[in-house]
Amino acid sequence: MIHKLIRHFFKKSFLIYGLVGAFVTIVQIGFLYLFRDYFHISDYISLTTAYIIALILHYFLNKHLTFLIKDKKVFNKMSLRYMFVVILSYGIYVANMFLLNKIVGINFSIALVITLGVNYIVNYFLYENIVFKHEKNI
Incomplete structure (x- = not known):
């Protein structure tokens, strides 16, 4: 794994x-x-x-x-999924910052760096598996 x-x-x-x-x-x-x-x-x-x-x-x-999507449409299901993932990602971002800074007690700047790294990885997987998943071969 x-x-x-x-x-x-x-x-x-x-x-x-x-x-x-x-x-x-x-x-x-x-x-x-x-x-x-x-x-x-x-x-x-x-x-x-x-x-x-x-x-x-x-x-x-x-x-x-x-993700090498060939589809030229500006607004479609993919763009709606993108908006959903952006909102979800923002929630994860804020939750991580709150958890690391307020609950765990990590310095704000250090918590921000950790959160940005976590979001980089999480967002990539969300985009790959939700936003651009079915359109890879269009």
Whole structure:
């Protein structure tokens, strides 16, 4: 079982998923800076807009680069599953932060790093097995 899990971490798609995530994070920060500091849009509107742009970019890059889905439809069952997984993932993220920081007593910054690592792995499996599962050969 452990051997299978370790092999899974070295799959090409798992590594591409990480690169997509890093790229999308940079784009999100760039848009946040652009909206907030260049166009002088309020912090929370800038934050929200940059986040939405990042979610859309994340979906399409993972769909076409990470999981090699050929389907060109913009909105379908796959995109609905993606929205579901994003909400589920956020719940897991907040729960992990609460558990590690408030219950276990780990420093906030350390808890954040652990939570980000856990979410990286959990999200990959959710995307692979829920969002992009049946459309791999389209």
